[in-house]
Amino acid sequence: MIIKENKKSAIFAGIAGVVLIILSIIAVFEGYGGSAVFGLVVGVISVLACVKKLLSNNFLEILDDGFVIEKNKKMAKFNFKDIKKIDTKTMESKKNIQVLNIEFKKPYKGEDKFNFLRFYCDKEAVLPDIYEKSFYEITKILKDSLENQKSDSLKA
Structure with a gap:
């Protein structure tokens, strides 16, 4: 997708x-x-x-084993096997600002990691809300894909 x-x-x-x-x-x-x-x-x-x-042709592509972000003709792939949790997180409770939060299992090492996700610590990042679908829909799609990946890896 x-x-x-x-x-x-x-x-x-x-x-x-x-x-x-x-x-x-x-x-x-x-x-x-x-x-x-x-x-x-x-x-x-x-x-x-x-x-x-x-x-420009910027997009988020959700695959079976992860998701790809293309921005300014550069691409980065984030595998579901490296992701611990995907959820929404409230950044400022007074204004109810929520973001799509991605928590990695270990610190993510990537040269251009800040071009694709906004890392605020070594293991956690937020996905910018710049896509045609709302981040609630994207969160649901990514969470479902992550759960499918985890269940497939348990079966294998």
Whole structure:
């Protein structure tokens, strides 16, 4: 199963950048000079960044034996045999901020580990909430896959 990155925010930011470009062009003709040119440059840079984001192919792929995260043409695979527990965790109880928490059996060693998961200690990390499905759905899918992997390894 492939879950693509949510790109709605990039679409909205791109639209705002186009509006900024149009307003800056109007301001140039109205004689606002430097500030209008600055707005035009910022608008062009923001539109280019949004186009780059929209053309990127970032996703989370859930396999039988683990999951793969691709981000900026780099990939990392996390095997279920190395994962102890997948669950939601409340980070700040007053605001009820919950995250998808992944606890590894031993410290995870990876060069680019921070590009794919957000590690806050050696054995625990959170998955960023940037995908099209909610992190509750992703948590359920990953937990089910982890349980299936554990039951298959017990049978073998």
